[in-house]
Amino acid sequence: MIKKIVILGGGTAGWMAANILAKRWAKYSVEIALVESSDIGIIGVGEGSTPQLKSFFDYMEIAEAEWMPACNATYKTGIRFCNWSTKPGFENYFHPFPAQPDDYSAPAFFYNCFVRRKGADVYAHPDKFFLATYLAKHQLGPKPAHHFPFQLGYGYHFDSSLVGLFLKQHAAKLGVAHIDARITEVKLDAQGYISHLLTENQQPLAADLFIDCSGFAGVLIQQALKVPFINFSSNLFNDSAVVMPTSAAMDITPQTTATALNAGWMWNIPLVNRIGNGYVYSSNYLSADMAETELRQKLNLLDKDVPVRHLKMKVGRLQHHWAKNCLAVGLSQGFIEPLEATALHLVQETVLGFAEAIELGDFTDREQANFNRSINQRFEAVRDYIVCHYRVNSRTDTQYWRDNANNNSLSDSLRELLQVWVGGGNLTQEIERQKIGCYYPSASWHCLLAGYGLFPTQDQLLPGNEVAHKYKMENIENFISRCALNFSSHREQLNDLVAKQQVM
Ligand SMILES: Cc1cc2nc3c(=O)[nH]c(=O)nc-3n(C[C@H](O)[C@H](O)[C@H](O)COP(=O)(O)OP(=O)(O)OC[C@H]3O[C@@H](n4cnc5c(N)ncnc54)[C@H](O)[C@@H]3O)c2cc1C
Numbered sequence: 001m002i003k004k005i006v007i008l009g010g011g012t013a014g015w016m017a018a019n020i021l022a023k024r025w026a027k028y029s030v031e032i033a034l035v036e037s038s039d040i041g042i043i044g045v046g047e048g049s050t051p052q053l054k055s056f057f058d059y060m061e062i063a064e065a066e067w068m069p070a071c072n073a074t075y076k077t078g079i080r081f082c083n084w085s086t087k088p089g090f091e092n093y094f095h096p097f098p099a100q101p102d103d104y105s106a107p108a109f110f111y112n113c114f115v116r117r118k119g120a121d122v123y124a125h126p127d128k129f130f131l132a133t134y135l136a137k138h139q140l141g142p143k144p145a146h147h148f149p150f151q152l153g154y155g156y157h158f159d160s161s162l163v164g165l166f167l168k169q170h171a172a173k174l175g176v177a178h179i180d181a182r183i184t185e186v187k188l189d190a191q192g193y194i195s196h197l198l199t200e201n202q203q204p205l206a207a208d209l210f211i212d213c214s215g216f217a218g219v220l221i222q223q224a225l226k227v228p229f230i231n232f233s234s235n236l237f238n239d240s241a242v243v244m245p246t247s248a249a250m251d252i253t254p255q256t257t258a259t260a261l262n263a264g265w266m267w268n269i270p271l272v273n274r275i276g277n278g279y280v281y282s283s284n285y286l287s288a289d290m291a292e293t294e295l296r297q298k299l300n301l302l303d304k305d306v307p308v309r310h311l312k313m314k315v316g317r318l319q320h321h322w323a324k325n326c327l328a329v330g331l332s333q334g335f336i337e338p339l340e341a342t343a344l345h346l347v348q349e350t351v352l353g354f355a356e357a358i359e360l361g362d363f364t365d366r367e368q369a370n371f372n373r374s375i376n377q378r379f380e381a382v383r384d385y386i387v388c389h390y391r392v393n394s395r396t397d398t399q400y401w402r403d404n405a406n407n408n409s410l411s412d413s414l415r416e417l418l419q420v421w422v423g424g425g426n427l428t429q430e431i432e433r434q435k436i437g438c439y440y441p442s443a444s445w446h447c448l449l450a451g452y453g454l455f456p457t458q459d460q461l462l463p464g465n466e467v468a469h470k471y472k473m474e475n476i477e478n479f480i481s482r483c484a485l486n487f488s489s490h491r492e493q494l495n496d497l498v499a500k501q502q503v504m
Contacts, residue, residue: 002208003030006211008035010036010168010178016056019060034171048156050344052155054153068156071159073157073158079340088458098153105129109129112124140488181201186198210327212327212333235409236336237403242291242292244301244309248273262294280338322372391407392418
């Protein structure tokens with residue numbers, strides 16, 4: 001029934017939405033126009049993804065050799081967290097993306113976590129149990145030799161401006177019209193639906209459906225339709241970021257590194273041509289100048305002239321993401337700070353979930369309510385996983401970390417998960433009971449809680465009997481290192497893409 005769609009905003013969210021809908025609804029001859037203002041520009045950060053982004057490019061039938069070299073992209077097998085915990089032996093750990101061979105090693109990890117929480121002195125640091133962790137440590141890329149019969153999830157690092165440009169060109173091929181203009185007015189009809197947008201030159205842009213991808217401004221959904229914004233600041237303190245690139249490293253590690261600093265954390269994202277760095281922090285604890293100085297110190301850039309950007313972040317979500325004839329996608333619908341690089345994942349889920357809802361029930365209240373509930377659940381699940389990083393930190397060096405560790409503003413879901421872990425219960429069963437494994441699986445929760453060393457202290461542990469030592473670590477390590485023989489170096493895999501691109 002939708003004949004015409006206007007998308008407001010040409011950041012990554014706008015162009016992803018345009019591409020997905022232009023492809024999905026091509027058979028219905030839906031007309032799509034994207035309007036953006038080059039004077040306003042895009043946020044231009046957001047350089048890491050979850051494995052979900054691969055399914056976006058697969059869905060669009062865009063080969064890695066086509067887009068990755070064009071966007072200086074690299075592979076990502078997970079995230080290394082450094083200095084979030086002060087527990088000896090647990091100062092850093094890796095959160096791996098899932099791989100099929102984990103089916104063999106993860107049960108050993110879960111078991112060891114379980115008995116260690118009960119006081120047995122078994123190995124329970126996550127780093128030795130997952131293939132993706134091994135690949136990152138040894139600078140191996142995530143694409144196996146063709147005879148390796150198992151799947152491996154992986155994400156990407158990329159230049160977000162170049163991805164936007166790439167997607168803009170691709171959308172044009174699918175027939176999406178592009179208008180460069182500032183929207184100055186949003187006109188509503190008598191029922192409160194958006195009837196048309198007005199550009200600064202008074203050009204009207206009418207449509208059946210409007211997609212708000214206007215970034216933090218939320219021009220349609222927040223400013224015009226007045227959908228309330230639910231702030232997450234009671235348990236996610238960070239509201240600011242400072243960003244500073246550095247030159248590329250010799251080794252391109254297929255991982256994001258998230259290192260805790262005085263009042264937040266810094267990211268390190270290796271691209272082919274540079275490293276993306278940024279410090280995400282709370283302005284209640286640190287001024288912009290102090291954050292910049294701390295980041296410069298960390299990067300050895302104290303008196304060097306480098307491009308620096310300061311950004312504010314609005315952290316939370318809309319009460320509902322689809323209101324009247326408007327769908328909000330991207331920063332306009334909400335943002336959870338980028339610790340797990342989940343924003344584009346949420347963009348994809350929102351657009352695909354919306355398309356499904358429309359195909360199932362069109363503009364019915366029931367489909368709309370189901371859709372809004374499901375996106376809200378996803379936002380809250382991601383929020384809880386991120387909040388947990390702060391709540392279980394064991395740093396005591398600054399007020400910021402002490403306040404985070406003492407913050408009891410937790411959802412019931414997170415509170416119950418933590419109770420199960422600390423009480424020696426079965427975490428996997430609790431995740432199943434709460435039906436939240438589709439957001440973060442049991443392995444992710446185990447990695448987080450074990451990775452921070454949330455166990456009895458070393459002097460409280462006892463050697464344990466044969467039952468406690470059911471799994472031999474050398475067998476696990478052997479298995480993973482043998483699996484890894486099927487992977488070439490990350491650098492080689494990136495060079496292969498360039499070679500393939502040249503013959504395309
Ligand atoms: C510090 C930081 C780090 C991040 N890291 C990650 C990460 O690692 N991974 C990840 O997935 N995400 C990350 N994100 C989120 C990511 O940057 C965004 O989700 C992504 O860039 C999409 O943004 P957007 O398209 O919603 O908004 P924007 O990029 O802000 O685009 C908004 C668009 O709306 C247009 N616009 C606004 N108002 C008007 C108007 N009145 N008229 C016409 N046009 C208008 C602008 O011109 C622009 O085209 C991060 C965000 C921040 C702040």
